Structure formats: structure tokens, C-alpha cells
Amino acid sequence: MKAHSNLSLLGFAAVALVFVATVARAQDPLPSWNEGLAKKAIVAFVERVTKTASPDFVPPAERIATFDNDGTLWAEQPIYFQFLFALDRVKALAPQHPEWNEKEPFASLLKGDVKGALAGGERAMLEIVMTTHAGMTTAEFEQIVKDWIATAKHPKTGRLYTEMVYQPMLELLAYLRANGFKTFIVSGGGIEFMRPWTEKVYGIPPEQVVGSSIKTKYEMQGGKPVLVRLPELNFIDDKTGKPVGINSHIGRRPIAAFGNSDGDQQMLEWTQASGGARLMMLVHHDDAEREWAYGAESKIGTLSDALMAEAKKQGWVVISMKNDWKRIFPFDK
């Protein structure tokens, strides 16, 4: 009997230990973040603004967090994924446009010469975007995006683009929401390019997505109302446009903002200057092995030395993908 009791006790202890370990793991809301300054800053900030007794307490309704998308929530190399979408659309539409074989920037694009196509600068870029993003209804465009995002593969990893999202940021989004935050995307990317998939992938519903846009027009087609996408820019949600977009869509100032490039500086300034406890973070792509390493010299996702210096001066936290992230993508071991 004694032996049996001891065995039972050992068994109980073992179960208890497993239980404690499980609870401890379950209690870490950010398991893909290494212990370090970045993780500490996040947890400390959330505790400061959510504990009722804290002098920095923020009511739930005002807990607004804004996230850039390209390079902050998902990858952006070798070029913004939306541009790869546009290239695929040019190829898909080419049979209906035999004139493109002679007309730039399409002729170069169709020969696979992206650099040649972009020699036309901003005007060439705009022409590619407008040709592929306008001229259909919003419902038709949504379906085109859904079909593409469900099947197109990244040229380097062979993965779906929606698999190339950052696991630590998914955990951060969930952690903030579990603490009463409303999470928004504020991206230079096209608002209607993101909305068809952000709810499923990030848990961010369409009404919490802010982005660049072209104009739309309400009209009747066969007795049914539609919104037609016009080849006319409406809004560029980048740099100084980000605070404008935040004000227009959200109408409150964020208390936390996350970006990775020069396009995000004004969003971080705007967040910080509202006063009170604020969290501003920049993702630094410094992991050539597991992702990409780029910064000041890159045309995609430029993180200039000036912004790095500003981050240091302002106390914005720079996240090192290499050191702060245990895992980059959900498919990483």
C-alpha cells in the first residue's frame, strides 16, 4: 500500500509538472518571440495601458493599433506581392490585347523584362496598375484577387503568398486583440487588394483595412447596381498619407503602430505625438538566412539611415528579425 501510494504520488507529480509546463506555455502569448528588449517592450506596454490601476490606463475603445502590411505583416521581396499580382494579370490579359506586344511597358513585361518595363518610371508603373486594377466592378476585382491569392506561388519559396506572413506578428495581433485592442492595417498597398484575405489570414476584417485606392463609380448594369473601378488615383496611403488615412478611416489616433520602412515614419510620429503611453516599432529585415536582409540600400521597403537614427532618438523599438524572432514564417520549424 505504501509503495502504491508513493507511485501514485509520483504519478500525480508528473501530471502536475506537465500541467504546469502546459499552462506556462499557454500563458506565453508570444512564443515565437525570443526573450529580449522587443518582447519586453510589447508586454510592458500592454500591461501599462490595460491595468485599471495604471496611470497610463487606456479605455478599450481607444486601444487602436495600426500595422503596415508589406514587410511588417508579410514579406515584400523580391518586390511587393501586389506588383507580382499585377504582372500575372498582364500575362492573363495579354491575349485580349495583341497591341501590348508593341507597347511599353507591356512589351517588356511580356518578355519577362521587368527592369525594362519599369524604365518608364512612375508613369509605367501607374499604367500597369491601372490596366490591371481598373475597368471592372469591385465584385469582379474581389474575385480576381481571391482566385490569385488562393493559387499563386512565391517565386523563391514556392509558397502561397498568404503563407509568407510573420508568425511573431500573428501572435502580436492576437495578443493585442486579447487585450481589448482593435487592430488595423494601414498600408501603401491597395485597399481592395488586401480586404479579400486579411480577415482569414490576420483576423483583421475589411472595415479595419486602410490602404491606397483608385476611384469608383456607382452605376446600374442590367438593372443591378455596381461600383466600377476607374483608372484614376483616389488616395496614396504612404508616408504623410498614413496619418491622413488613419484620420479619415479611424478618426482616432493609434496608441501603438508597427512598420518597417520610410513609408511608416509619419504613422509612428503621429502615434507618438498624441501623448500618453505609446508603442512604436520597426521591423528590421536583417536575416538573410531565414528571410531577407535589406534596409537603407533597398528600393523595396527602404529603411534609411535617417529613419534608423530617428528611431533611436525617439525611443522607437527596432525589431531584429534575426535576434528577436524564434520563428519567421508559420511553416518554419
Added chain:
Amino acid sequence: MKAHSNLSLLGFAAVALVFVATVARAQDPLPSWNEGLAKKAIVAFVERVTKTASPDFVPPAERIATFDNDGTLWAEQPIYFQFLFALDRVKALAPQHPEWNEKEPFASLLKGDVKGALAGGERAMLEIVMTTHAGMTTAEFEQIVKDWIATAKHPKTGRLYTEMVYQPMLELLAYLRANGFKTFIVSGGGIEFMRPWTEKVYGIPPEQVVGSSIKTKYEMQGGKPVLVRLPELNFIDDKTGKPVGINSHIGRRPIAAFGNSDGDQQMLEWTQASGGARLMMLVHHDDAEREWAYGAESKIGTLSDALMAEAKKQGWVVISMKNDWKRIFPFDK
């Protein structure tokens, strides 16, 4: 002892009866609505889209309801309240603008001649709006609105404007939210004129307010970032603009939409045409005694015969303020 017991029993029964009556009242989510077709349509619709077993079930995330503001959630006579705000601002700013005494539309306005001021048509109107709504930061404008809305009184009722909201619509907003709906304002009114008070008055947070807007510009003032309101129209959220604004801000189609005038027709069309169980309603101002009676002939909140005919044809429910509403304003007995 027996008598005492009986008394206790009677006491208990009385308490129980009060309790039952209270629960019955508490269970009617729309106590200011008379029993009738409008109330029936609302309750039947909510049950259709929220009961899991219903073939018309709509997941909570897609339960979007949009409300016009002027004439739908609050009154709009003798003229849109935002215009009365602009008039008060002209008076407040006049001492800094001696030139207005000679300059239309301000000269007429300052003499109390609104009709004369508006003789200049749309251009005069635009000048009044731009002069009073632009040229300051968004934070400054918010404060101006807050100060005005907290003190200004309606010329006829002597009430605060935020008291002149419709009690039945407040109940409807709460009822929809209790059933998992997200409620939005989609108004021709200025987005930044509404946001400072809609959360407190309607329970609708700033990020769920869609409205007309002027452009803003991000800049540094004394080392602090601000958004300056520019005298340049950005977006008119009326008529065909309403579906455009809904698409831009919400990115989903409403399943219920509430308006009161020709400016709301396209919002109702857009809601209905998305298919499935949908609820479209128009508030008809037919109660000269308790509010105002106006419609086709009114310049403010025009409800044309054509829209009335369309409502009938499409099965949109027309709410008679006179017959469907037990109480109009919260201050009514």
C-alpha cells in the same frame, strides 16, 4: 400565524408580478415602437438572419447595418444642424473678419438674412462651409465641435441638438448591436462634425462613421505633427456617393440600411441588391405635432414621390413617425 403567512404570500405574489412585468418590458427591445408593420419587419428580419437554423442566417462579422444621420437618427429642421453650426461659427469669427460686413454671403448672414446669403447658390454654401470648417487642425476643429454641441440650443425646441435624436432609433441601434450587428453612420454630413459626439449619443465609435469630408494635410507645427484641414472638398457622401463611401470605409455590403430622403436611395439599392435577407427602411416625417411633417416638397430631407413609389415597388418599409413611434425624442413623455 396563518394570517401572517397569507400576507407574506400576497407580498411575494405582488413582488413576483412586478418582476414578471419588468421582465416583459425588459424583453421588448423596442418599447418606443408601436406594434405595427415596421416593428414587425425589424424583429422578423433580425430573427431571420441571427437564428443559426435559419436558411437566411448571416455570420456576425457580416451583420453590417448603415444609418443615415440627418432626419434618420436626429432631426434636420428647420435646416441641417451642421449648417446652424456653420452660422454660429460665422458669427463667432466675424470680429476677426471686418471685411465680411461688405462681402457676400457673410454680409447677409451677419444681418440674419440666411435666404439672402444662400441666393449665391452652391458657391455661397461652399464658401460658408469652407470658411468655418477649414484652416485649423483636426484637433482644433474637434474641440470647436465639442464646445458647440455641448452648449448650442435648437431655435425651436430650445434643446441641445444631441437631445433631438429619435428614441425609437436609439432602441433600434441597441437592438441590432445586441444581436451581433455592427452599426455604422453613412451620412452626407461632415465626418469630423459627427465623430466627436456619435459614440456618446448613439454608441457608434468614430471608426464606424462615414461622411462627407474635406482634404487634410500632414505637417509639422512647432515640432509637433498635425493634420491641417484644407478648404478643398474630398468626398461627398450623398446619393451615389453613399455606396462609394460604404465600399471605401467598410469594404462589405450592409444587410440593413436606414434612411429618410432621396440622398439615401442608392444606399438602399446597394444593400438590397447584395441578395439574401435584407432590410431597407425609410423614416417618413409625417408628424407635424410631435416633430415636423415634410416630404416631396421640402428642400431639406426631400422624400420625393419617385422615392416613395420606388419604396413601394421594392418592398422597402416606410416608417410613419406618427403611427409607428410611441415616442419621438428621449425627452418626450
